[in-house]
Amino acid sequence: MIVNEIDFDPRVTPVRDDLVAAHLRDRYPRPNEASGRLCRITTSHAPLSFQPNSGARRESELLFGEGFTVYDEKGGWAWGQAIRDHYVGWVPADALGDDVGTPSHEIVAPATFLYGEADLKSPAPLRLSLASLVATTGRREGDFLEVVGGGWIYVDHLAPREVVQSDYIATGLKLVGVPYLWGGRSTDGMDCSGFLQIVLQRSGLSPPRDSDQQEITVGQAFDEIEDLGRLRRGDLLFFEGHVGIVLDGWRFLHANAFDMAVSVQRLSSVVDRAKAAGTPPRAARRIWPEAERRTTARR
Numbered sequence: 001m002i003v004n005e006i007d008f009d010p011r012v013t014p015v016r017d018d019l020v021a022a023h024l025r026d027r028y029p030r031p032n033e034a035s036g037r038l039c040r041i042t043t044s045h046a047p048l049s050f051q052p053n054s055g056a057r058r059e060s061e062l063l064f065g066e067g068f069t070v071y072d073e074k075g076g077w078a079w080g081q082a083i084r085d086h087y088v089g090w091v092p093a094d095a096l097g098d099d100v101g102t103p104s105h106e107i108v109a110p111a112t113f114l115y116g117e118a119d120l121k122s123p124a125p126l127r128l129s130l131a132s133l134v135a136t137t138g139r140r141e142g143d144f145l146e147v148v149g150g151g152w153i154y155v156d157h158l159a160p161r162e163v164v165q166s167d168y169i170a171t172g173l174k175l176v177g178v179p180y181l182w183g184g185r186s187t188d189g190m191d192c193s194g195f196l197q198i199v200l201q202r203s204g205l206s207p208p209r210d211s212d213q214q215e216i217t218v219g220q221a222f223d224e225i226e227d228l229g230r231l232r233r234g235d236l237l238f239f240e241g242h243v244g245i246v247l248d249g250w251r252f253l254h255a256n257a258f259d260m261a262v263s264v265q266r267l268s269s270v271v272d273r274a275k276a277a278g279t280p281p282r283a284a285r286r287i288w289p290e291a292e293r294r295t296t297a298r299r
Contacts, residue, residue: 011059011210012086014071021071021081036069036080039096040133042149044126045186046095048087052077058183060087060209061194064114064126065103065133068096085197085209100148103133105158108165108202110174111187112157118144119152126151129186130175131198134158164204168287169234171199172245172253178262180255192242195255195262199245205287211243219287228271228281234288237267240279244270 013028014021020030041062049056052075060082062068067083068091078093113124118141128134135148136158144152165171172195181189185198193211200207200218207218215238231237235246244254252267259265274280 010088011213012081012088012208014069014081014088016079019072019079021069034071036071038083038099039068039070039078039080040099041066041068041091041095042097043095044128044132045188046091047183048082048089048091050089052079052090056090058181059089060085060183061185062091062095063132063186064128065135067099070096084201085207087209097149101135103135103161105134105136105145106161106202107132107134107153107157108159109157110178112154114147114151114153115144116150117152118142118146120154122152128153129188130171131185131201133161165202166204168199168203169245169247169253171202172262173264175199175262176253176264178255180257180260180262190255190262192244192255196236196243196245200287211238211241214238214243215283215285219285222284222286225281225284228267231267231284232286232288234286236285236287237281238283238285239274239281242274242279 015024015028018030019032019034020028022033022035025033041064044064046062047058048060048062050059062082068080070078070080072079073093076093077090078096079090081088107128107130110130112128114126114128116123137146137148139146143155145155145158146152178187179189182191184190185194193214196214197207197209207214229249231246233248237244237246244252247253250267251264252270253264255262271281
């Protein structure tokens with residue numbers, strides 16, 4: 001008998017009709033259960049879809065080094081849950097490798113390369129995006145740090161994971177020009193909530209993946225919707241299926257399908273277009289002056 005599924009959200013709950021993660025078996029009884037196996041992304045980034053086939057729509061994306069708990073595999077696809085934001089879906093099995101230990105560093109440049117040797121002229125097999133995770137050996141040669149499993153990364157493009165950039169607007173502005181991509185979280189392409197998630201992660205927060213989830217969990221809600229002139233720098237403004245960051249009284253930073261890129265637009269123009277489409281602003285959230293910090297250790 002299936003019980004207690006009123007608040008069930010399949011995006012963040014590793015449960016299917018035929019399978020449940022073992023730690024949820026009492027709440028969501030299913031014919032089969034799996035304990036799961038922790039893996040990590042070994043490609044630059046990997047699509048996450050809700051169906052195990054290459055023609056399925058990209059719903060999210062995992063970055064190099066991010067953890068993924070695998071509960072099932074079939075046909076070259078792995079079904080499981082992302083460690084960082086708990087998103088559930090299918091990823092290509094060949095994008096996964098064994099867990100090499102807790103990542104020690106994070107990529108802090110918009111993009112960088114994993115080199116074969118500690119030499120900028122050596123082959124660079126992977127391009128890594130902002131917020132990708134790596135475990136380093138601690139060995140340094142010149143301006144490069146060695147990565148567990150092989151490869152070298154320019155040291156100034158890395159930071160220990162406990163070092164955050166509290167000014168998420170500064171991080172966001174570095175991403176202006178990144179193309180818009182539904183489901184994207186990398187500097188090859190981002191959607192609105194993926195963009196917001198990445199810049200807030202760099203500030204030490206742990207936002208969920210989708211804009212409707214972010215709308216009820218990130219920062220503090222406040223009633224400013226009727227007077228947009230009262231919005232402050234750093235406030236988040238939500239529409240139906242969309243979110244961005246207020247830069248000041250008249251500019252708005254967001255990944256959007258109007259410019260098909262991360263861009264800065266006039267706030268009034270964004271609002272006018274949304275109202276014309278029948279989707280006016282519906283919520284605002286404030287993070288500053290004091291950002292929320294993680295209460296649990298990063299994994």
